[in-house]
Amino acid sequence: MKIHELPGGVHPPEEKARSLGDPIGRLPLPERLVLPLAQHLGAPARPTVAKGERVLGGQRIAEAQGAISAHLHAPTSGRVVGVEERPIPHPSGLPAPCLVLEVDGRDEWRDPEPLADPWGASPERLLSQVRAAGIVGLGGAGFPTAVKLAPRRPIHTLILNGTECEPYITCDDALMRERAAQVIAGGRLMARILGGPKILVGIEDNKPAAFEAMAQAAAPYGIEVVEFPTKYPSGGERQLIQILTGLEVPSGGLPADLGIVVQNVGTAHAVYRAVVEGLPLTHRIVTVTGGACRINRNYELPVGMAVAEVLAHNQFAPEACTRLVMGGPMMGFALPDPTVPVVKTTNCLLALSAAEAPAQPPPERPCIRCGLCAEACPASLLPQQLFWYGLAKDWDRLRAHNLFDCIECGACAYVCPSQLPLVQVYRAAKGEIRELERERRKAERARRRFEAHKARLAREEAARAARRATRRQAADAGEGGDAPSVAQLIAAARSEARGADPAAERARRQRAVAAAEERLRLAAERLAAAEREGLGDSQRAALEARRAEAEAKLAAARRALAELEAEAAGARAMDKIAASPRERLQGALRRLEDKLAALEGRIAAAAPEERPELESARTKLREKIAEVRSELAGLGPEGDRRPEDPAALDAAARAIARARERAAARAALSPVERARADVASLAERVERARQKLERARAEGAEQAAALTEALERLEEKLARARAELAALEGDETRP
């Protein structure tokens, strides 16, 4: 197999042997574990246990929220002390919500739930097992693995990343030496989930023992284990793809765009555990090393253990330590506070001594434009230019020089003879550009709101003018024939006002329903109280009458709402069916543009790791918009013609009637009934979407990816509807 050379790169001293003397060890359980709710990229998990509750090892204690998130499990048995803001390992040093677990030392575990037949199970079953285990990428970024294993494009190659190119870190090396078979099995399971791509394992040539073990474990399955020259940062996802395949992930894209998924070997091991042993991700291998620790070795540590406590077991000399780093020396971040916990993404605790890294960065000298940084850059950027433009805050130039393709590997800063804080400047510039982008979106939204507001004012003015005209007409008519009654005039005005803003009217009627519901509840309560206290018949009758009145009012309010909704539904259906092609396209364009605006906002707010996915979605959306636009532009005069053939209009009328009926029926339901109906209809739609997807998959149709996405969204909606229903039912059954 041809190995492609990584451009640039550096060779810092490896310092790996020092932590490889002993096998992977364990440490005594601490008294307390602090488990951040966000140990992954994406939305933080939501606690599912109450304060004071006793939990078992392996028990789920927080669940994923949203599409990109991961569950959290207790690493041992103990009692939940609470959810508190605690410092977490993050460069910002800001505290974040953590579940605090008081360890009881008994280490009792929930029964593991392995898959009965891992090699016969369906990909979906395997994927849900991975999701249930709360696995995230253990190589660094912590992207939820289940999400990465459900890419939107077909995958032809799964790369297991055993590169571990950062100096000092050996946790993957140790793992591959000691548990190669499990890593390979985990890789094969992931490949099954991905539809059976070929598997490549990439290992740097400074790990001969790991390479041997992996090659042996892989041999029976025809998995290729590739050894390539040691060079930092060949372990970067994009760089590894380049080395093994010669391909480059398009800027702003994802490996999946090339049909490739890269997973860290530690993640593969976690997948094996989850599927075959039924154990969630609660422990990970961490390299504890650096000149300020007398003992350097790898441990399998429970997530949540305090860094300081880990170090204490390794004869850590705080006075000798100039920098305490989580992660490797090239990309890790200095911990402001040693009390932070080990998390799922912690691969290394590095206590550097003065001989290794100075406590303060050395004074910088002017850039001499030596170009060493450009030679070291694996992304072929011009770091010195980026640096200057970064200092000058020249955002346009920064983007023209592809700032956002910088992977922040630090190779440039490592070699810079003037010791300039290059990466620091890039990070700050990226942050500021993102911030500006966010503000730009905000301004854009405000502008739109303002324009909508202006349009509404204009509409209202027009309505008022129309009303005046009606009145004048009525007055003119009054001179000759029957004048319309005042009531009629008011009704006309009302309906015009309503026409001016259906949304406000709808909200008004909804509020009326809610108020009527509340009044009915109060009346019922009073009546119940009266009955308990044994009041006289006359008083009871009065109360009962009041309740009946409230019921009637509620029914009326619901009817009014139903009417409005029926009207709106009819109008929508009418729009859809009776619209001219141009109107239809314009509607579609408006909706797409709204969607794009929302997406832009999300991109601006997204973490760098999520961006590629969002950005590729944006590209697609933009393409669609362009398509619709060009279609619009291409419309001839017939584009304005509304369908006139009677069949279509008939169908329109029928559809309108149906939509009206449905909306009316729905509005007349009680909230619980409505929720039930929602769940039923959503369940039906999910079922239909699933069938459609299966058909598309079977035919190998291109839309399979889009359908999968649609299905996922529907499922999410269904889950929400179910939760809502459950909450409502709970309310109802409560006395």
Place this chain on the structure above:
Amino acid sequence: MSPLSSPHLHAPLDTPRLMRLVVAATLPGLVGLLWNFGWGPLINVLLASVFALGWEATALWIRRRPVSFTLADSSALVTGVLLGLALPPLAPWWLVAVGTFFAIVVAKQLYGGLGYNPFNPAMVGYVVLLISFPVEMTTWFTPRELLPEGVALPGLGESLSRVFLPGAQVSPADAFTGATPLDLFKHQTGLLVEQIYAAYPLFARAELAGYGWEWVNLGFLIGGAFLLAQRVYTWHAPVGMLLGIALPAALFYDGGSSESGGSPLFHLFSGATMLGAFFIVTDPVTAAASRRGRLFQGLLAGVLVYLIRTFGNYPDAVAFAVLLTNFAAPLLDHYTLPRTYGHRRARRGTEKIDG
């Protein structure tokens, strides 16, 4: 910004060390000069270094910059050494003082100091001197072995007095002075190359180009190879410059006719070619940023050197060529952005995105 940003490790090569490596790498070339021309070059280098550091310190003090911290970056030392190497032997002290003043104060500190100067300081100093004091600047010596019977290079004592005492200055009337190979070649019109080579011992006794000078050039080549091995710079600028000289030389060699511009070997190992290719064009501050840019810049400098040597009025041309290409550096930067990972093609530096 956190003061402790990744990366937490740093490669051992820092700017002061880099500068001192450059100084060290000039040694073989300096030895070649000393062997052929006596004490002169050494006195030049030492004097120019002292003056350069002195001017730098003065300028920093006036600009209220940290003096000793900045001096420690040794960049002024490099400028002094390079200018000293380029001067003819036993240049009078005031010539050195003026040259280093223009190099350090005018060309470097007035522009903001190290990293901000658009032109190579040593070459600015050199060109100012060449234009203002053409006689002093072109009075070279005959290499030691080729001196006529009974003539010797000045000893240490005499050398010092010729540098420092008024009126004792070297002049073309001194018996030990003589034309350089480039000079000689240029002024022999109407002769075949072969005839020139046969007529003068400077060529007759030489292996590659001109006697003595070829060893000086070889020395700088060795120093350059050392810097390449130390990864102080890449091959792009030096190789570009050597190619830029050799290719036109090959093209216009004209079979050695009386119209010949001289052979590629002659040009590569004469004058300041190797000093220019490995110590001047490689000055990072005034060069293009990317490797491709540096290759182009080297090529351009090389071609200019050849053109000026062959068609211009000055015998050697490295200083002019380098200064001219310094002008081109920003332009080259704009057109030689490397292709970034994941991009189909390179962007242009002037390109802006989304307005």
